[in-house]
Amino acid sequence: MNDNISEEKTENPTEHRVRKFRKKGKTRYSRELNSLFILLVGFINLWWYRDLIIFNLGKIMCNSFDFNKNDFLNENSTLLEIFISLKNIFFIFFPFLLSLLIVIIIPPILFSGIELNFKSLKFNFAKLNPFDGLKRMFSVQIIAELIKIILKLFIVSSISFWYLSISFSEILFLIKESYISALSHGCNIIFSCCFLIIFGLAPIVFLDIIWQQFNYYKKIKMTRQEIKDELREKEGNPNIKIRIRRAMKAAMRRKxxxxxxxxxxxxxxxxxxxxxxxxxxxxxxxxxxxxxxxxxxxxxxxxxxxxxxxxxxxxxxxxxxxxxxxxxxxxxxxxxxxxxxxxxxxxxxxxxxxxxxxxxxxxxxxxxxxxxxxxxxxxxxxx
The missing domain is CATH 3.40.1690.10 (secretion proteins EscU)
Structure with missing residues (x-):
């Protein structure tokens, strides 16, 4: 028993073990890579549709500040205007939201083969054990995730603060421009800042991919005993098979x-x-x-x-x-x-x-x- 516990995982995983890990949602796919995809796709969409977004937002702003006394006093008319404005905003950002939804769902399934699994939603009292929770809190994986979060916050805040500080004068002069020009100029500042943030997060994503690959293959490797047990499980327990054969022979003899x-x-x-x-x-x-x-x-x-x-x-x-x-x-x-x-x-x-x-x-x-x-x-x- 002690030999099995201390046995090192030196064997490559079998196809059955890989499929088993995928069903549990455990893959080598990096969540940081998916986050970078979301940021990149969102940035590209905003950049591609920026003129349309600026034009429509400007139109909504003009209509919003154009007050009519009768419409203002009419509660139904005010609610209708608010609903129309929200509907227009939704249609403006619909391609952006659709592309984000696609990039959130498709890459994990396409690149890692994650299968929909509702077992993880099942309530498990063991997860409420405080001792197990403390073990997970101080595990290597949680510490690595904490370090990633701190690094991301540092990079995002540093780049944002640096870029906004050098663009502070431009931001102040936006109030002197027309609203269309101010929106366009402001979007360019935001897009440039987003691009620098995405570029700054790329090294973290690259390191996370390497870490996820290493961690995944370390978990999925098997001991020789595990391979033997899986083979026995796949072929069936010999003792059970012998008992089944004996029962079948006994039934045939009775017949x-x-x-x-x-x-x-x-x-x-x-x-x-x-x-x-x-x-x-x-x-x-x-x-x-x-x-x-x-x-x-x-x-x-x-x-x-x-x-x-x-x-x-x-x-x-x-x-x-x-x-x-x-x-x-x-x-x-x-x-x-x-x-x-x-x-x-x-x-x-x-x-x-x-x-x-x-x-x-x-x-x-x-x-x-x-x-x-x-x-x-x-x-x-x-x-």
Whole structure:
């Protein structure tokens, strides 16, 4: 047990483990990279639509400051104007909001294969444990996240303060410009500041990508014991499989025992092998094996045959071949048709003797089995 705990994770992860991590939402995708994408796409959209945004905002401002006494006193009219203004603002920024929504959802799924997983929303009392919470608070990952946040705040505040300080005179002179010119000039100042902030955050994103790659592969690596356990889990527990096979064999034996009384003949070795055959010329294309066994099962089949007055014939070669090359519930192999036909002909004669009496039919001797189906091996179990 201690060896398994102290065993180092030195093996590359399997596909199953990778998929398992993805289902839990754990990937090597950097959230800082996604944040940078959002900032970049937002900046590009604002820059691309800046003229349209400025024109429409200017139009809204003009309409907002153009008061009409009757409209001002009419409450319904005022609410309508506010609704119209909000609607216009929404339509102005709709392409911007749509692009942001796309860049928030698509990149994590596209680049990391994150799958929608609602298990994380499930309430878990273990998460309320204060001791576990303290462990997470002082973990390496939380400390790294704290350092990233501090660095980002420092870079954003430093760049913003520096750029706004050198642009302070321009900002003051905006009040002397027309409102369209002031909006345009002010947007250029904001865009330039945003561009510098995005450029300043790029090194943090690059370092975070490297950290996420390292941390992800460190977590996902496996020990040799984990690989063995996963392989065992994938293939199924051997003990369970053995129990299932035993249960299936027991069920098949019970079914076979229940079918023995319907057999037409039992072909024996005479002791080691017993094969139960059934043939209905109206329903079957060929004789069918409804039961077979060796050792104790063979003797049990013979006892059932005697109890139910079923004919028994000793044909060692034929019994061994039928046991080896046929399955319960299936037709006998075609090369054995001739040999089995001799046995069934004798069975029908026995039935006629039981009905009409007379001389007991002589059992067929020297039943020939094709050389390719001759089986001489001895079995000691019923597997």
């Amino acid at each position: 076979m025992i229940s079918d023995i009384p319907t057999a037409d003949v039992i072909i024996t070795n005479p002791i080691h092998y017993s094969i139960a055959l059934k043939y209905d010329e109206r329903k079957m294309n060929a004789p069918k094996v409804i039961g077979k066994g060796i050792g104790e099962m063979a003797i049990k089949i013979q006892h059932l045959a005697l109890k139910n007055n079923i004919s028994i014939i000793s044909a060692p070669s034929l019994a061994r071949s039928l046991y080896r090359y046929s399955e319960i519930g299936q037709y006998i192999p075609s090369p054995l048709y001739k040999a089995v036909a001799e046995v069934l002909a004798w069975v029908w004669k026995v039935r006629k003797w039981k009905k009409d009496g007379g001389i007991f039919p002589e059992k067929p001797r020297n039943i020939s089995v094709p050389s390719e189906l001759i089986f001489t091996g001895e079995h000691k179990t019923n597997d």
